[in-house]
Amino acid sequence: MHISWLHRLLVAFVAAIGMAGAAQAKDLLVLADDIPAGLDYDGPTASLIPTYGGIANLLEPLVYYAPGEVNEEGVQLLDFDKFEGRLAESWTYDPETFTWTFTLRQGVKGCNGATFNADDVVYTFARAKSVSGAAPIGWFLSNVGSIDGFTPAVFAQDESGAAARTLGDEVRKIDDYTVQIRQSGPNQLFLRVLTIFGLYIYDKETMEANATEEDPWSHTYNNNVNAPGFGPWCLDDWDKGAGFTVKANPDYYLGAPAYDRVVLRKVPQSANRVAILQSGRAQIAERLTPKEYDSLSKMDGVKVVSAYGNENLFLYVNYQVPPYDNLAMRKALAHAVPYDKIISTSYFGKARKWPGMIPTTYPGYHEASVQYAEDAEKARAYLAEAGYPEGQGLEAFPDALRITYIAEKESALGPTATVLQTALRDVGIPMELDPIPQTQYGERELVKKDMPLGLTDHVKPIGVDAAYGILLSYVTAAKGGIMNAMNYSNEAVDNALFATLNEADDAKRTATLVDIQETLMEELAMVPILEYKTHWATSADVTGVVWHPDNALHYYDFRPAE
Amino acid sequence: MTDLTGAPGAALPAVDRRGLLARLRSDRFFLVGVVIVFLSLFLAAFGPLISPYDPLRSTGEISTPPPPIETWPRLLYETVSGQREAPPHWFGTDQSGLDVFSRVISAPRADMTIALGGALISLVIGTFLGLLAGFYRNWATEFMMRISDVLQSFPVFITAMILVALSGRQTGNLVLALALVYTPIFVRLTRAEVMAQSSRGYVQAALAVGNSRWTIAIKHVLPNSLVPSLVQMSVTVGFAIILTAGLSFVGAGVRPPTPEWGSMISIGAQQLILGEWWPSVFPGVAISLTVLGYAFVGHTIEAEFRET
Numbered sequence: 001m002h003i004s005w006l007h008r009l010l011v012a013f014v015a016a017i018g019m020a021g022a023a024q025a026k027d028l029l030v031l032a033d034d035i036p037a038g039l040d041y042d043g044p045t046a047s048l049i050p051t052y053g054g055i056a057n058l059l060e061p062l063v064y065y066a067p068g069e070v071n072e073e074g075v076q077l078l079d080f081d082k083f084e085g086r087l088a089e090s091w092t093y094d095p096e097t098f099t100w101t102f103t104l105r106q107g108v109k110g111c112n113g114a115t116f117n118a119d120d121v122v123y124t125f126a127r128a129k130s131v132s133g134a135a136p137i138g139w140f141l142s143n144v145g146s147i148d149g150f151t152p153a154v155f156a157q158d159e160s161g162a163a164a165r166t167l168g169d170e171v172r173k174i175d176d177y178t179v180q181i182r183q184s185g186p187n188q189l190f191l192r193v194l195t196i197f198g199l200y201i202y203d204k205e206t207m208e209a210n211a212t213e214e215d216p217w218s219h220t221y222n223n224n225v226n227a228p229g230f231g232p233w234c235l236d237d238w239d240k241g242a243g244f245t246v247k248a249n250p251d252y253y254l255g256a257p258a259y260d261r262v263v264l265r266k267v268p269q270s271a272n273r274v275a276i277l278q279s280g281r282a283q284i285a286e287r288l289t290p291k292e293y294d295s296l297s298k299m300d301g302v303k304v305v306s307a308y309g310n311e312n313l314f315l316y317v318n319y320q321v322p323p324y325d326n327l328a329m330r331k332a333l334a335h336a337v338p339y340d341k342i343i344s345t346s347y348f349g350k351a352r353k354w355p356g357m358i359p360t361t362y363p364g365y366h367e368a369s370v371q372y373a374e375d376a377e378k379a380r381a382y383l384a385e386a387g388y389p390e391g392q393g394l395e396a397f398p399d400a401l402r403i404t405y406i407a408e409k410e411s412a413l414g415p416t417a418t419v420l421q422t423a424l425r426d427v428g429i430p431m432e433l434d435p436i437p438q439t440q441y442g443e444r445e446l447v448k449k450d451m452p453l454g455l456t457d458h459v460k461p462i463g464v465d466a467a468y469g470i471l472l473s474y475v476t477a478a479k480g481g482i483m484n485a486m487n488y489s490n491e492a493v494d495n496a497l498f499a500t501l502n503e504a505d506d507a508k509r510t511a512t513l514v515d516i517q518e519t520l521m522e523e524l525a526m527v528p529i530l531e532y533k534t535h536w537a538t539s540a541d542v543t544g545v546v547w548h549p550d551n552a553l554h555y556y557d558f559r560p561a562e
Numbered sequence: 563m564t565d566l567t568g569a570p571g572a573a574l575p576a577v578d579r580r581g582l583l584a585r586l587r588s589d590r591f592f593l594v595g596v597v598i599v600f601l602s603l604f605l606a607a608f609g610p611l612i613s614p615y616d617p618l619r620s621t622g623e624i625s626t627p628p629p630p631i632e633t634w635p636r637l638l639y640e641t642v643s644g645q646r647e648a649p650p651h652w653f654g655t656d657q658s659g660l661d662v663f664s665r666v667i668s669a670p671r672a673d674m675t676i677a678l679g680g681a682l683i684s685l686v687i688g689t690f691l692g693l694l695a696g697f698y699r700n701w702a703t704e705f706m707m708r709i710s711d712v713l714q715s716f717p718v719f720i721t722a723m724i725l726v727a728l729s730g731r732q733t734g735n736l737v738l739a740l741a742l743v744y745t746p747i748f749v750r751l752t753r754a755e756v757m758a759q760s761s762r763g764y765v766q767a768a769l770a771v772g773n774s775r776w777t778i779a780i781k782h783v784l785p786n787s788l789v790p791s792l793v794q795m796s797v798t799v800g801f802a803i804i805l806t807a808g809l810s811f812v813g814a815g816v817r818p819p820t821p822e823w824g825s826m827i828s829i830g831a832q833q834l835i836l837g838e839w840w841p842s843v844f845p846g847v848a849i850s851l852t853v854l855g856y857a858f859v860g861h862t863i864e865a866e867f868r869e870t
Binding site: 269270271272274275278289291292295341345407410411414415418419421422432433434435437 | 618619620622624625657658659660813817818819828829831832833834835836
């Protein structure tokens with residue numbers, strides 16, 4: 001009973017109204033649910049993936065991960081144990097003084113004609129230490145990497161704070177093409193944080209030319225006009241409500257990009273992105289639902305490839321909200337989840353059960369000895385142990401018995417939420433569904449932290465290391481766990497994690513991370529459900545898919561298929 | 563219908579019931595409308611109880627298309643004769659594995675509760691306020707009419723959406739939101755009719771024999787002023803069904819996965835581009851038929867009252 005003519009008509013109609021005259025030859029037309037709302041990584045939109053994408057294409061890091069293997073679907077993966085130079089050509093480390101010496105690449109030209117040198121690096125770190133933006137991501141990453149002087153003292157409101165916010169000799173220009181960065185102690189996260197967009201290098205000359213007395217670090221310019229740097233792309237046009245266009249930087253030091261321009265067009269409805277991609281008018285469609293990827297993979301002229309990266313699905317369980325403050329209740333939830341059914345029906349087999357608390361692809365990941373398989377009997381037993389035999393007594397918590405998720409993700413999360421609701425009701429937990437707007441969800445997740453139970457698929461640590469993931473999500477919120485929406489708090493975990501950040505001995509560090517992950521799993525800091533594959537849907541004439549930990553498209557990777 | 567010039571307490575002339583029934587029976591549109599209205603009310607009461615699958619429970623069969631229409635008689639026979647382990651998915655299943663047929667016939671419970679509830683409350687409150695405004699003309703009733711004007715100056719859908727956003731998506735709040743947006747219509751209709759009735763002789767006569775104004779308003783004027791509001795009621799129920807579905811379509815209605823036609827269309831529409839038409843088309847047809855049914859009934863009632 002398929003009505004194929006209706007289908008074709010819909011595709012043609014949506015493509016026609018959505019994309020009339022959007023792209024020209026040698027253009028790459030990318031469709032996304034949103035475009036960058038800002039380009040300042042210390043700015044108010046720094047936590048949004050479109051912002052990462054904008055920054056990652058315009059700016060350049062000092063170092064990055066070297067290419068690793070290519071998976072069976074043709075996706076280039078990265079080798080997280082091997083770094084390669086980007087703006088830094090080479091580097092050395094002195095373990096006595098914890099000092100890194102970077103030799104910078106010469107002859108690198110930015111979009112505004114500036115030539116890259118050590119002043120740009122020093123400017124970038126000085127700006128990060130100023131904590132003058134709305135969200136001090138640069139400072140946070142420097143702090144995580146134990147760069148000397150990047151301590152919470154910068155937030156003091158007195159004179160000591162002003163002094164702490166001024167860059168000293170911890171980041172020092174030796175000559176035009178040599179920079180030294182000193183740490184306060186050994187820290188294996190140092191090179192990893194340099195790969196994250198929040199420490200990419202600015203073009204000092206252009207930034208300073210757009211500074212004002214009130215805004216000496218050019219946040220307004222950076223957030224609303226441009227992110228000047230030395231990346232492969234230069235900003236061409238940016239309409240925050242509709243599109244973001246970059247043109248190739250012909251002087252890019254790794255060679256000019258394969259496309260002249262990349263046009264990123266905002267198409268909020270994923271179904272419309274599918275239609276336009278199908279019509280051949282666009283080359284890439286981002287952030288589709290599992291079902292749409294599954295359908296597109298069977299269509300001619302479209303390629304869908306995927307790889308396990310760091311994307312996952314889990315349940316936030318709020319430690320400060322009864323009945324989830326009870327371990328037995330959390331265990332009941334974990335045993336009630338129909339893992340296999342969700343993987344097969346909601347993710348079409350493109351996912352696997354998540355047996356841990358950080359992405360399994362990350363260095364330092366440990367598969368905990370305690371695992372929670374679907375087992376309705378165990379779930380009922382734990383429910384009784386929690387004091388709610390067959391769910392009796394749970395009616396006292398009507399506000400907590402809701403699976404909250406982002407309403408705009410109904411197509412992606414709705415099916416999973418429905419399957420979960422059915423399974424939880426079967427064991428005696430009378431769960432309701434509570435889709436709420438994205439802005440409201442974000443506020444409750446990151447600011448209020450008052451969501452009793454949240455179904456989430458968007459939290460993924462960009463720092464590729466178990467310690468980084470634990471720091472972000474499981475350390476007590478007041479001590480740095482900025483993504484700890486569960487209000488999980490265990491002093492032993494906090495202390496062990498902070499001790500391991502500066503642990504020079506690899507074996508000891510690994511052992512501590514194993515212990516922490518065992519504890520997190522035993523206590524069910526959250527209920528991990530599955531890891532799903534990151535997907536890319538492109539037209540058949542585009543190749544070069546690379547998975548990056550920020551999950552943003554780095555347009556330089558793409559080239560026309562031969 | 564009634565002798566509006568009659569004296570207070572005088573018996574109203576009898577309606578020609580036999581003639582009326584004969585006319586109604588011969589009106590095919592009215593009969594179709596009545597069947598649809600009764601069916602919608604029946605499903606609102608019993609839909610979830612007679613649905614072949616639990617409308618809230620995922621069957622695990624994702625996006626199954628409806629069986630080909632030529633196989634329906636065989637499937638029906640097999641189902642009735644108990645040859646099948648599970649009933650067929652007559653309208654297919656949606657992307658969550660929910661049976662679309664079960665949800666379509668269960669949805670009137672939410673849709674009709676909200677639409678009928680909202681329309682009835684607006685009828686009762688609107689008629690009462692309209693009676694006051696028409697019979698007692700003073701600064702207070704004038705002020706009330708200006709508030710009513712302000713409410714009517716906003717698009718109904720936007721007003722309802724704002725009210726739900728402010729009060730929450732519970733069914734009770736949706737009913738009240740609909741009641742609020744539709745009340746001004748009944749206020750204005752009743753007021754106009756009451757003002758017309760007030761100048762009739764029977765009102766003057768009733769006053770002359772010593773009846774209080776309140777007694778006259780309730781006992782004599784109100785019954786004679788109800789016709790336009792009753793006619794409007796059936797039209798309002800139709801609009802209220804569309805408004806209820808519209809609110810759910812934009813995410814301001816009942817929470818999924820509660821079976822509700824608008825919400826089903828909204829979620830199913832995303833799958834149209836993948837060629838899966840059934841999750842959205844069947845609830846769409848259900849809304850259209852139901853609204854049409856109420857419109858047929860309303861149209862006939864209006865015509866009858868106009869003629870009499």
